[in-house]
Amino acid sequence: MRITLSGAAVVQGERYTAFGSPGGSGARPAPSGDPDLSDSLLRLFSRFGRFDCYTRWGCAAVYLALREAGYDPGQRRRNPGFLLSGQYGSFITDLDYYATTENGGELASPQLFSYTLPNIIIGECSLPFGLTGPAYCLDGEGSRGGAALRQAVLHLEHPAVEAMLVGWLEARPPQAPPGEEGAIVLVLDKRKRDGEERLELDAGRGGELRFLSGETVQGVDDLLGGFSFQWIPHSLGD
Amino acid sequence: MRMSETFLLAGAAATAVNSRGEDLLAALLAEQPAPPAVTRFDTSRLSFHRAACIEGLEKERTEPENLTQTLLRRLLPFFGSLPPADTIVWAGIKGNVEFIERGGWAADSDGITPFLPRHYSRWVRERLGWNEARVIEVGAACASSAIGLALGADLISSGLSRAVLVAAADIVSRFSFIGFGALNALSRSLCRPFDIRRDGLILGDGAVMALLAGREYVGEAGRPPLARLSGWGVTNDAFHITAPSPRGEGLISAATLALNRAGASPGDIGAMCAHGTGTVYNDAMELRAIDAVFGDRLFPVFSIKGCVGHTFGAAGGIEALLCAQALCRGAVPPTHFFEQPDKGAAGRVSSEAQDFSNGRILTTNSGFGGINVALVLENIGRARQP
Numbered sequence: 001m002r003i004t005l006s007g008a009a010v011v012q013g014e015r016y017t018a019f020g021s022p023g024g025s026g027a028r029p030a031p032s033g034d035p036d037l038s039d040s041l042l043r044l045f046s047r048f049g050r051f052d053c054y055t056r057w058g059c060a061a062v063y064l065a066l067r068e069a070g071y072d073p074g075q076r077r078r079n080p081g082f083l084l085s086g087q088y089g090s091f092i093t094d095l096d097y098y099a100t101t102e103n104g105g106e107l108a109s110p111q112l113f114s115y116t117l118p119n120i121i122i123g124e125c126s127l128p129f130g131l132t133g134p135a136y137c138l139d140g141e142g143s144r145g146g147a148a149l150r151q152a153v154l155h156l157e158h159p160a161v162e163a164m165l166v167g168w169l170e171a172r173p174p175q176a177p178p179g180e181e182g183a184i185v186l187v188l189d190k191r192k193r194d195g196e197e198r199l200e201l202d203a204g205r206g207g208e209l210r211f212l213s214g215e216t217v218q219g220v221d222d223l224l225g226g227f228s229f230q231w232i233p234h235s236l237g238d
Numbered sequence: 239m240r241m242s243e244t245f246l247l248a249g250a251a252a253t254a255v256n257s258r259g260e261d262l263l264a265a266l267l268a269e270q271p272a273p274p275a276v277t278r279f280d281t282s283r284l285s286f287h288r289a290a291c292i293e294g295l296e297k298e299r300t301e302p303e304n305l306t307q308t309l310l311r312r313l314l315p316f317f318g319s320l321p322p323a324d325t326i327v328w329a330g331i332k333g334n335v336e337f338i339e340r341g342g343w344a345a346d347s348d349g350i351t352p353f354l355p356r357h358y359s360r361w362v363r364e365r366l367g368w369n370e371a372r373v374i375e376v377g378a379a380c381a382s383s384a385i386g387l388a389l390g391a392d393l394i395s396s397g398l399s400r401a402v403l404v405a406a407a408d409i410v411s412r413f414s415f416i417g418f419g420a421l422n423a424l425s426r427s428l429c430r431p432f433d434i435r436r437d438g439l440i441l442g443d444g445a446v447m448a449l450l451a452g453r454e455y456v457g458e459a460g461r462p463p464l465a466r467l468s469g470w471g472v473t474n475d476a477f478h479i480t481a482p483s484p485r486g487e488g489l490i491s492a493a494t495l496a497l498n499r500a501g502a503s504p505g506d507i508g509a510m511c512a513h514g515t516g517t518v519y520n521d522a523m524e525l526r527a528i529d530a531v532f533g534d535r536l537f538p539v540f541s542i543k544g545c546v547g548h549t550f551g552a553a554g555g556i557e558a559l560l561c562a563q564a565l566c567r568g569a570v571p572p573t574h575f576f577e578q579p580d581k582g583a584a585g586r587v588s589s590e591a592q593d594f595s596n597g598r599i600l601t602t603n604s605g606f607g608g609i610n611v612a613l614v615l616e617n618i619g620r621a622r623q624p
Contacts, residue, residue: 154398
């Protein structure tokens with residue numbers, strides 16, 4: 001099976017990048033009709049300004065990657081799914097929510113409790129983009145996002161699934177040892193649009209993903225390695 | 239590509255009615271009292287008090303392990319004689335909850351803290367001594383262990399794995415109890431799935447370990463499988479982050495995918511284990527989905543959550559194991575505390591045990607984030623038990 005990497009985005013605290021074509025100039029600035037990324041995100045996610053950073057980074061990366069892949073929020077595709085890796089998940093929100101349960105718990109925040117699961121970000125993104133395929137959090141040992149990538153390929157083998165988003169998302173609590181934070185989202189498509197230069201990959205038996213050169217893709221970083229980044233400064237909040 | 243068969247080879251589950259992994263179906267076929275008021279933490283300032291907690295768990299705990307591990311420990315002996323699986327999937331959703339409540343912070347020798355799901359997948363691997371197994375963690379809210387089984391079936395059927403152990407455990411915690419209460423999702427009385435008077439769910443302690451295997455591993459293990467996992471489907475509602483779609487289209491789609499993969503039609507399904515949380519919205523969605531998939535066909539549909547409570551990430555795995563038992567015995571348990579059927583439940587849901595003859599059973603789960611999963615299990619000719 002031939003798979004196209006049709007869009008990708010990386011979001012960090014104060015900057016982002018997004019791209020769809022390999023080997024070229026990399027990221028493009030936001031289109032003129034979209035001068036402010038935060039406004040676009042607020043239009044799609046009405047509570048964006050109140051999201052914790054885990055949800056904010058994830059939603060932003062999904063939006064940017066799908067935009068590069070040519071997905072319009074109003075346009076429905078056939079059962080795109082989303083597998084998201086990462087270890088800390090919603091831990092920051094878990095702590096914030098639990099702080100509201102002081103005393104007897106009768107004033108606990110239902111809004112915060114709703115976000116104490118790592119897959120809620122997937123639910124958030126499924127609404128505007130119609131992600132009706134397999135969508136859950138999945139992590140494993142080895143290369144970053146590797147288990148999610150292999151499983152995404154298995155899902156793509158099913159005729160009902162047209163595309164899979166694969167991501168890595170990490171927001172570390174203050175007590176955690178230092179490490180990388182941010183969001184990476186890739187869009188794997190079973191169809192290739194004519195006239196567009198996109199990175200094509202071979203999906204082998206058992207979820208194996210290879211570059212056309214034959215080299216195996218171990219994780220999301222291998223896929224990002226084929227692109228030149230042009231970081232765009234933009235604060236999505238801390 | 240030729241797909242390999244996937245068997246449910248072994249499993250054990252612990253809940254408030256079978257706290258050491260005893261026969262769950264036998265426990266559910268017996269009369270059970272209503273889950274009592276929680277004593278694990280103070281609920282005096284809340285409007286909700288009941289939960290299906292396992293008694294005596296706290297006394298068994300040894301530091302630095304938590305109640306999740308204490309509960310899982312009870313299931314480990316069921317797997318000691320089996321050859322190692324090559325993959326372990328951890329599907330508990332809040333194994334870290336006691337540490338959040340306590341506010342402590344400590345890392346393992348390898349830097350993995352008990353706050354992280356990886357801690358629990360590795361802990362299972364270490365305790366079983368299956369040192370070569372790779373570990374995977376799934377997070378799909380209350381559908382997690384059912385998703386773990388679907389993932390395991392994907393790995394086995396595609397030839398990537400020979401055997402996959404799906405493990406999950408979640409306990410009733412102050413964190414979750416207050417949270418579900420804040421969402422107004424907890425019952426003020428009894429959890430009555432599919433009853434017109436239902437007013438919410440009851441939480442429960444639960445743990446499950448279920449071993450999926452391909453034919454080669456089954457031969458090595460030298461024991462007959464419990465059932466064949468022949469179909470699975472995973473979808474998302476894309477409707478709301480916590481509420482199910484009232485039209486049930488995500489669940490309908492998941493069930494249809496599972497049936498198609500199993501090569502079965504709705505008429506081939508003998509019984510259904512519903513998610514059946516006892517909340518107004520979940521059960522209404524499920525009844526609508528059942529109507530859409532099965533038409534006006536009347537067949538046994540049941541939920542165990544009135545009795546064992548909602549066991550979070552462990553629920554789907556526990557229910558899949560129960561379905562394998564039900565296939566062997568040709569009977570499903572009563573839906574405890576069900577009295578007055580909601581529209582669509584009459585003639586399907588019963589407060590009595592129900593017999594069924596078809597050799598396939600459907601089990602479904604749904605969770606926050608819009609996730610739906612459906613599994614089809616098949617009897618593989620084991621002698622029916624009385």
